[in-house]
Amino acid sequence: MNNVIINEIQRFSFDNSNVRGERVLLNDAYQEIIKRKEYPLSLEKLLGEFVAAIALLRDIIKIDGVLSIQAKGHGFLSTLMMECDENQNLRGIAQWDDSEVVPEEISLKEVLEGGYLAITIQPRNGQRYQGIVEISGDTLAECLEQYFSQSEQLPSRVWLAANGTQCGGLFLQRLPAEQAKEGDEDAWERLIHLTSTVKEDELLGLETGELLHRLYHEEEVRLYDTKVMQFGCSCSRQRTFDAVMSLGAEEVRELLIEQGSVKVDCQFCAEIYEFTEEDLIDSLGDQAQTH
Ligand SMILES: [Zn+2]
Numbered sequence: 001m002n003n004v005i006i007n008e009i010q011r012f013s014f015d016n017s018n019v020r021g022e023r024v025l026l027n028d029a030y031q032e033i034i035k036r037k038e039y040p041l042s043l044e045k046l047l048g049e050f051v052a053a054i055a056l057l058r059d060i061i062k063i064d065g066v067l068s069i070q071a072k073g074h075g076f077l078s079t080l081m082m083e084c085d086e087n088q089n090l091r092g093i094a095q096w097d098d099s100e101v102v103p104e105e106i107s108l109k110e111v112l113e114g115g116y117l118a119i120t121i122q123p124r125n126g127q128r129y130q131g132i133v134e135i136s137g138d139t140l141a142e143c144l145e146q147y148f149s150q151s152e153q154l155p156s157r158v159w160l161a162a163n164g165t166q167c168g169g170l171f172l173q174r175l176p177a178e179q180a181k182e183g184d185e186d187a188w189e190r191l192i193h194l195t196s197t198v199k200e201d202e203l204l205g206l207e208t209g210e211l212l213h214r215l216y217h218e219e220e221v222r223l224y225d226t227k228v229m230q231f232g233c234s235c236s237r238q239r240t241f242d243a244v245m246s247l248g249a250e251e252v253r254e255l256l257i258e259q260g261s262v263k264v265d266c267q268f269c270a271e272i273y274e275f276t277e278e279d280l281i282d283s284l285g286d287q288a289q290t291h
Contacts, residue, residue, distance in 0.1 A: 005028070006026070007025075007026050007027055008026075008228055009024040009055050009056070009088075009229060010022070010023050010208045010223060010224065011225075012212060012221055012222060013222050013224075014219050015222055016187070017219075019173065020175060021170065022056050022170070023168075023170050023208045023212065024052050024056055025166065025168040025204070025207075026055060026090075026229060027166050029051065029230050030048055030051045030165075032231030033047060033051060033090065033091065034048070034164070040102040043077075043106070044162070045163060046106060046108070046111070046162075047082075047162070048164070049141075049167065050080060050092060050140065051167045052161070053069060053144055053160060053169065054069055054092070055090065055229050056158070056169050058229075059227065063123050064123060064124050065086060065122050065124045065126075066084070066085045067085075067122070068084075068118075068120045069081070069083075070082075070118045071112050071115060071116070071117050072115050072118070073111070073112025073113050073114055074113045074114050075112050076097040077094060078095050080092075080094040085234065089230060089232025089233075091234070092268070093267055107138045108137070108139055108140050109136070109138050116132055116135055117140075118130055118131070119132075119147055119151075131150060133146050133150065140158075141160045144158045152173075154173050154176065155173070156172065157192055158170070159171075159195060161203040163204055166204040168203045168204045170195060170203065172192065191216070194215050208223070235268065235269060241275065241279075252280060253284060256280065261277070262280065
């Protein structure tokens, strides 16, 4: 396989039809996410599909804020969470029962038994919106397709792949009738058919221009600007401090007595925040007075 290192998402459209698309291929951002824990390869692959998925969603649902996908279930995987902000900063994590043997090939439905997918849109200023999809399909791509048909009511198709090194995805959406272009009734079916021939090593190994040429060489494809995506964590000392204080003055005092200081490590980026008695004492005093 070619080893192109790309951390980008790129939008495209077809000149003679009302179909738009997105292609994402990520390397570094994906690596940064999976290296935080000792994930088994099959989980790394599943995480990679979520990384590609959140990147696609980020570019499709344009909001000034944070977008997240959270999968929860009762299988050996309890939570898988991926998020992306308006500056294309990605972070994510999975929690699983490490007393169980993780199979080499895993299906979303199996690992999250009876679970669901929550897609949350949290604008910087405005109301939070959450869409829930039951995990009934075997793959994340199927679940996302279901999400799009529920939330946007536009026919959409998703292709995702990950191999522990790269993760990538393709997205096609048929735009509403008022934006339809004349003379190409069969375009949607034809483009799905063409895209369905994509192989994993093409999705993960080819630059976008080359991939699209290979898939759609008889179509008029228009490519738009690329956006770079990177790993980025939104944790901060102030936020961690607020989280510590939310435990309550009594609990924080106990921690100080037991451990000498309060240490919190961010699960997403492994940054360690340490608060000494001196850092905390003023706020503890305030809290004590209000209680
Ligand atoms: Zn962090």
